[in-house]
Amino acid sequence: MIGCLCIHGFTGSPYEVQPLADYLRDHTDWKIAVPVLPGHGETLSLKKVSCTEWLDCAEAALLELLDECETVYIIGFSMGGLIAAYLTARHPVQKLVMLSAAAKYINPVQVKEDVKMMVQDLREKKLHENELFLRYREKLLMTPPGAARQFQKVVGLARPAFKKINVPVFIAQGTADGIVPLKSAAYIYRRLSSAERHLYYSPEAKHLICHTGNTEELFKKVFTFLSE
Template sequence: MIGCLFIHGFTGSPYEVQPLADYLQEQTDWKIAVPVLPGHGETLSLKKIACTEWLDCAEAALIELLEECDHVYVVGFSMGGLIAAYLTARYPVKKLVMLSAAAKYLNPAQVKEDVKDMMKDLREKKLHENELFLRYREKLLVTPPSAARQFQKVVGLARPSLKKINIPVFIAQGTADGIVPVKSAPYIYRRLSSAERHLYYSQDAKHLICHTGNTEELFKKVFTFLSG
């Protein structure tokens, strides 16, 4: 049996990766696991949560799959991509997929474009229809500074793990990502020790790469990589 672990991002939930998880579930008989990291989900509660709790949660889900399955793949989105790399360097994972992985953070140029779009929608009284605004408004309001510091700790822990990874890796990055700059993807690519590594840019995809841009093409490429 094949198992596939999905790890969502900082201040996120399984929603972020669910379309891809559903796609793979439809195409295969794999065992899919999409845990909710402590303090995350549709209602955030991140005060007094340590990054080690996020790592432990993902690690426990990975160990469970490794015990049940012959081969295990890991898919990580944003901060989840870094957690996925951290765990892949320590466990016998067969393949790794990193989506919008946050090795670097914030793309000022794209943020400026996104804010311009929001201001335009505000003037036209359509801000309530702007999905990016709706998804991130609450996160900006309820994310405590301490949680942001824990996120930075994950980045610090995960970056050294990249050079220890020598299994096949697929890296996907949206070209219109306002959270993770495009340069994060080649940064990761260069630091891997993998002989097989793929770098894919999803045109016009924003940070939520499983929801924006050409998701059909992305999902097919991920499936081809994992099933090949």
């Protein structure tokens, strides 16, 4: 049996990776696991939650798959991509997929464009229709400073892991991502020890790469990479 662990991002939920998880369920008989990291989900409760708890949660889900399946893959989105890399360096994972992985974060050029669009929607009294504003408004209000520091600790733990990874890796990055800049994907690509590594830029995709841009093309590329 093949198992696939999908890990969502910081202040996120399985929603972020659900379209890809559903695609894999529809096209395979794999066992797909999509855990909710502590303090995350549709209602955030991140106060006093440590990055160790996030790592332990993802690792527990991975160990369960490794116990049940002969072959295991990991897909990680944003901070989940960093957790996925950290785990891949420590466990017998066969392939790794990193989506919008936040080794570096905040793309000032795209943020400027997104803010410009929000201001325009505000003037036209359509801000309540701006999906980016609606999705991140609550996150900004509900994310304590301590949680942001825990996220930074995950980044610090993941970066040294890149050079320890030698399994096949597929990296995908949206060209219109306002959270993670394009250079993050290139940074990860250069530091991997993997002989097989792929770097794909999804045209016009924003940070939520499984929900924006040409998702069908992205999902097909991920599926082909994992299936070959």
